[in-house]
Amino acid sequence: MKEIGIGLLGFGTVGAGVVRGLQENGDVLAARLGVKPVLRGIADIDIKTDRGVSIDPAILTTDAGLVIDNPNIQIVIELIGGTSVAKDFIVRALERGKPVVTANKALLAGHGERIFGLACEKNVDIYFGASVGGGIPIVRALREGLIGNRIKSIIGILNGTCNYILTRMEQEHLHFEDVLQAAQAEGYAEADPSLDIDGLDTAHKATILASLAYGTMLPLDSVYVEGIRGISDADIEYAHDCGYRIKLLAVIKYRDDKSRSIDVRVHPALVPLHHVLASVSGAYNAVMVRGDLSGDTLYYGRGAGREPTARAVIGDVADVVRNLVGNSPCRVPPIPAFGSKVSLCSMEDVETRYYLRLLLHDSPGVFARIASVLGAHGISIASILQKEGRVGEYVPIVIVTHNAFERDLNAALAEIGSMNVVGAETVRIRIQE
């Protein structure tokens, strides 16, 4: 059987998973492809540590250039991560006409335009199915399966760490900090968890998904990002009482009006308990895509981890192998065209419902004053929840609003914040129906 040489840059957890996957499922993969992918080079700065997979030491090197330039290697897998050397190596591979498979979301979110442009210029494939959603073929769905659609919205739970933390907070009635520490001890959260819990990882992925849907790389810093540090167990409980569950969401929405704009944002949101996204618990990810023809489709699975990510990488390798065998590189462009230019909608123009938790002085007429501030800003109240119990002289009150503009809500909250009957900063969480 004909062979195709594979080179791997980055021999970490996922890299070892790819090696093992190619070893264990190499036979079924070869049977399905008609050619045999053979690993011919692995580069990493650390080539000593045992990764629990047996490989020929002769293919190990600390020099990535040797792997990229090896004439017996036709496909380069980049699993180094980060935006420095990984970028140089990908550029080098593409410039030499070698297709690249990568899981590097930070790099694509920050430098996608350059990398995708180079791939198109050189007529070389770049596949990145593992960059979003790990085991979930969401990149493939947007790049291929759904291309007959205009995408109206994408709503995703894209960070397993955050979803794990929120799930445990709800199920075990725990505080954020306690669950975070437990998650770190169990390996569900990094020692420095900020990339995950402050939402940047989700923003990287949202940028990539938005680009796939709307045909243009969006600047990462145009994405509104808010993480889950501010979520308290009280909010989780109140949300539940109101029929919602709190999830960290990436929200991408196309406004089918004259503006032709999209909004891309990452923030915690209340999701109705009966919504499928509400049933996504633990370290799982899910993405709901609304297309004009397909309606709602949802993709669910493990969003990270060695095996699921390796699955995505190997699936991409299979595609690249087919394109090489069929001599049809760039069969699918890195990012599907959208046909027209979309602009980004500012966060102030976003319209949504809100959950507000206020701490108000327990005296007559206070609530009426709050309600009149909201009303003056055009914000209409859908429901109010006040339970028995006081915090000193104050009582917590939860308000769920009808649709309102972020601009108006901000103005109302600023006004409310300056009132002397308010005992603490008002908590504001958006609602995603």
Added chain:
Amino acid sequence: MKEIGIGLLGFGTVGAGVVRGLQENGDVLAARLGVKPVLRGIADIDIKTDRGVSIDPAILTTDAGLVIDNPNIQIVIELIGGTSVAKDFIVRALERGKPVVTANKALLAGHGERIFGLACEKNVDIYFGASVGGGIPIVRALREGLIGNRIKSIIGILNGTCNYILTRMEQEHLHFEDVLQAAQAEGYAEADPSLDIDGLDTAHKATILASLAYGTMLPLDSVYVEGIRGISDADIEYAHDCGYRIKLLAVIKYRDDKSRSIDVRVHPALVPLHHVLASVSGAYNAVMVRGDLSGDTLYYGRGAGREPTARAVIGDVADVVRNLVGNSPCRVPPIPAFGSKVSLCSMEDVETRYYLRLLLHDSPGVFARIASVLGAHGISIASILQKEGRVGEYVPIVIVTHNAFERDLNAALAEIGSMNVVGAETVRIRIQE
């Protein structure tokens, strides 16, 4: 821009959806593909009825042969359905070297081996993403995205009519017959609903999914099929009390033991309430795939209907267009190889947990006799539920068992059925954890 001619056989609901989809999204599709798919022929026995889409009457014909043989048509879409003329037309197109896109699950489930064999022999594409799951790209996932995996199991809610009926029975505490009639009135069920509610439609789809996962077309009559006619509102309620929801499932499982066999079955099953599949309500479909690398991934969306099915057809057309443009027909074989032969496991060898509802005479020692029959057949009881209330001299009792073999359960139920303390046939529903 270069054009590619499309011919459509069958101008029904889905056919009209494809026409509309190609019209409305033709620009974005052309931008994404670099060539423009143009509809050049539509054949149907009825070319008079207005389908609500405007087309050039000159492309309408009652003679499918004219469409298939038209030298300006490069791709044939078959949406006639059924196993008679549709088969002849597909065979004719493939024999003339024209790629085919079809949604015909009954045909593929019954004659897939012949049709796929012909496509391979002629080196012509056949795509059938719309045959299972409508808007859900599950065929694509199994054919392409997951090919680096060995599939361990596929569990699916594949019939929207059944899921709609079961959802309404549960939510509104209604009887099966009443919901069925309402569903028929609303267009959610056919006038002759047997194909859906007796499970055959699900079996067609299960056969196709099993074939995709295990590389060989399975005989349709080897699939165990049980529909939802026997599901009572009482069972739905008892199931809920035990922490489960009843769904009609397709279950495909690979036994990773010496037997290398799979079991493929369609039957109602109790799914734990916290399971994602339990949250799939109404006319939606969902498929959970367990791969050795990917872990569990789930695909969810509208399983039928004009737009979602049209989306799947157009997505397949896009693939075929790319293969034609890149001159790489059969880039992906109709069914991925599995590398080794799998055999079918008999229903008697299936091992699962069971929900049993018995009607027992309300007298001392009766339950002990039932329990001892179960015990004698190696069936262990996990939980028992008896509520207040009698039916004449009888009381209903629900038993949930631990894992047991179908063979042993059948023998135990036969024995129980012959006991004079049993007031009605015992209801047996399998449990899918």
